[in-house]
Amino acid sequence: MRTARVTLKDIAKECGCSANTVSRALRGDSRLADSTRTQICETARNMGYVPNYMATSLRSGKSRMIAVIVNDLHNQHYCDLVNRMDQELRERNYNLMILCKQLDESLAEVLIHKAISLSVDGILYFPGVGQGHYLEYMRLNHMPFVLLDRRVSDTEADTVRCDDEQGGYLAGAHLADLGHRKFLFLSGVARSSSQIDRLNGFLRALRDRDIPEENVRIVEGEVVEEALEKHNTWELLQPMDYTAIVSFRDEVAYPVMIDLREHGINIPKDISIISFDNLHRENPTRPYLTSIYTTDSSIADLGVKMLLERIEDPSLPPRNVILPVQIFEGGTTGPAAR
Amino acid sequence: MRTARVTLKDIAKECGCSANTVSRALRGDSRLADSTRTQICETARNMGYVPNYMATSLRSGKSRMIAVIVNDLHNQHYCDLVNRMDQELRERNYNLMILCKQLDESLAEVLIHKAISLSVDGILYFPGVGQGHYLEYMRLNHMPFVLLDRRVSDTEADTVRCDDEQGGYLAGAHLADLGHRKFLFLSGVARSSSQIDRLNGFLRALRDRDIPEENVRIVEGEVVEEALEKHNTWELLQPMDYTAIVSFRDEVAYPVMIDLREHGINIPKDISIISFDNLHRENPTRPYLTSIYTTDSSIADLGVKMLLERIEDPSLPPRNVILPVQIFEGGTTGPAAR
DNA sequence: TTTTGTAGGATTAACGTTAACATAGCATCA
DNA sequence: TGATGCTATGTTAACGTTAATCCTACAAAA
Numbered sequence A, B: 001m002r003t004a005r006v007t008l009k010d011i012a013k014e015c016g017c018s019a020n021t022v023s024r025a026l027r028g029d030s031r032l033a034d035s036t037r038t039q040i041c042e043t044a045r046n047m048g049y050v051p052n053y054m055a056t057s058l059r060s061g062k063s064r065m066i067a068v069i070v071n072d073l074h075n076q077h078y079c080d081l082v083n084r085m086d087q088e089l090r091e092r093n094y095n096l097m098i099l100c101k102q103l104d105e106s107l108a109e110v111l112i113h114k115a116i117s118l119s120v121d122g123i124l125y126f127p128g129v130g131q132g133h134y135l136e137y138m139r140l141n142h143m144p145f146v147l148l149d150r151r152v153s154d155t156e157a158d159t160v161r162c163d164d165e166q167g168g169y170l171a172g173a174h175l176a177d178l179g180h181r182k183f184l185f186l187s188g189v190a191r192s193s194s195q196i197d198r199l200n201g202f203l204r205a206l207r208d209r210d211i212p213e214e215n216v217r218i219v220e221g222e223v224v225e226e227a228l229e230k231h232n233t234w235e236l237l238q239p240m241d242y243t244a245i246v247s248f249r250d251e252v253a254y255p256v257m258i259d260l261r262e263h264g265i266n267i268p269k270d271i272s273i274i275s276f277d278n279l280h281r282e283n284p285t286r287p288y289l290t291s292i293y294t295t296d297s298s299i300a301d302l303g304v305k306m307l308l309e310r311i312e313d314p315s316l317p318p319r320n321v322i323l324p325v326q327i328f329e330g331g332t333t334g335p336a337a338r
Numbered sequence C: 001t002t003t004t005g006t007a008g009g010a011t012t013a014a015c016g017t018t019a020a021c022a023t024a025g026c027a028t029c030a
Numbered sequence D: 001t002g003a004t005g006c007t008a009t010g011t012t013a014a015c016g017t018t019a020a021t022c023c024t025a026c027a028a029a030a
Helices: A008-015 A019-027 A034-047 A053-060 A076-091 A107-117 A134-140 A164-177 A193-208 A221-229 A250-262 A298-312 B008-015 B019-027 B034-047 B053-060 B076-091 B107-117 B134-140 B164-177 B193-208 B221-229 B250-262 B298-312
Strands: A065-070 A095-100 A122-125 A145-148 A159-162 A183-186 A216-219 A244-247 A272-276 A290-293 A320-323 A326-328 B065-070 B095-100 B122-125 B145-148 B159-162 B183-186 B216-219 B244-247 B272-276 B290-293 B320-323 B326-328
Touching (some): A019 A034, A053 B053, A065 A076, A065 A107, A095 A107, A122 A134, A145 A298, A159 A164, A164 A244, A221 A250, A244 A250, A250 A272, B008 B019, B008 B034, B065 B107, B076 B095, B076 B298, B095 B107, B107 B134, B122 B134, B122 B298, B145 B298, B164 B244, B164 B290, B164 B326, B216 B221, B244 B250, B250 B272, B298 B320
Parallel strands (some): A183 A216, A183 A244, A244 A272, A272 A290, B122 B145, B145 B159, B159 B320, B183 B216, B183 B244, B272 B290
Antiparallel strands (some): B290 B326
């Protein structure tokens, strides 16, 4: 039933020529009479021909399919990036296969396995928090890939990420320069390089300004995520012995802002808050959240570009792109309260 | 280089048997000596064999791949559903290919074409706002499909959606019974069946309570979306000659709530607001948004189930499932202000 | 005239897998 | 004893494409 699809052979029979000629006509091969070509193309359209991707890529060895392996589709940051990659790749006549780890890093190898099995031409990989053998696994299978969004210890891999250390520094400098001296730092999950870098950058900014590290109370990422899940972030904020909050990602800052306001605390008069990602898409807060970010979509665009170049020429030396960050000055940071 | 992949033939040579025997061993065919099977499986693992999906599905005619064609990955509602489908399908040993229309309904046929080309076993389709010939196109190609989330005029198609009319009624009844008499209705995009049904249900609830239709001011969906985009939803709310707002989806209600609060208007004391979707995942509002929804993930689960059944038996009569809705009573609705 | 070249196309052999059919070896049974 | 059946495998032919090679006119050049 489903096998009722029109094939090259069917068109060939209809046109009274060979399947090969049809193939050439449809692919625009030069050595073919124009009259033949137009007739074949017309017939193909009329018969509703759809090329069989499986057969094409089996034969040609190239699939024009890219897989993106992502941590979590609940995170808007990833959704945005994936969406953008999809657009970029479609323009270059590639398909994007989205594979989601559902935050379970042990799924990584299964998904890579799947990608290889699908003969994808390359993988856009968002490293999760664990180590895993995914790098070796991709290399073993000669699979071109680019790592995104996070720093990994391996320096032989192509990577694109933003300058999280500098981002942390910007956040720290911004707050300290507004007079803040005591901080609450709501972390991302441990072992994530973004978390480590942002925190380090932040602390460096404070050191540069002679603010002791003890002035920062750090809440572990796992604790933050759990509180977020259970909808009680307020407890994270106690005791309130600080004047500024740094949040690892916007989606943590939102509910925290609501908590504060609910308890009659004014932002930024009483407490300042700064975050990372700058996802102000659906505009869920007022004042706008002050947030550190990298130019919209540049990670996605560059990742795609680098992967395609790597596919083109596997012998390229590994490249490590670190994108600059900037601060979006919303209205959630202000001079330290007295 | 990439062609360096291990094939059945390689394993066969290593084991001194035929490729077919290897294939049988790996697929667990019964009539095969246990000793042979274990030896082959071991060798395959050692050699790092990954089956070639293209070849398998070309030969077998079945791909174990499902495509979901979705409107917009920026909309959390869709992200949630897609995520859930992915999990469901993975458990049943299917893959999900996510194809995104980027809100451009004219992409529909291109994406269906792509899905057919990939020999997917079926399509989970979220109809957009336009009509389009996508239905005929899928049928023409004998492609099993299920339509999701929206009502379409075609009754021969399998569909799963929630009872939007009843949802609208619930919203209207809830507000009217709290004493509200004048309303602002922030629509979804025109021609979307959800929009039409929700509005109709809402108006029916008012009629049942002898509230005249003139008491509802309706803002067109296109106007709403544009305001959302431009981050000025406040103007939509003028003049404020109502005591309750109905918002087509949660992501419209969020910024509206912020607008109101920013102008010193208390929710729900001064104005009540009710919405649809109940996306309180990242908890962006307090009080929680009162919202109409259908049991979490049931659309995704049922859609997957129905599609697989349709694939199994294409002769099944078409089924039209309408899921019941309920109201999540957050804190954004209260007695009408005096 | 014969040779050479070329345009336009046909034939054939793969790609990696699976399904159908074939076969060889051995045990069972009348 | 040979017919029968079963078990464990090998052989072959597809699936729909594409790449390489081969053919056949016919026109131009020698």
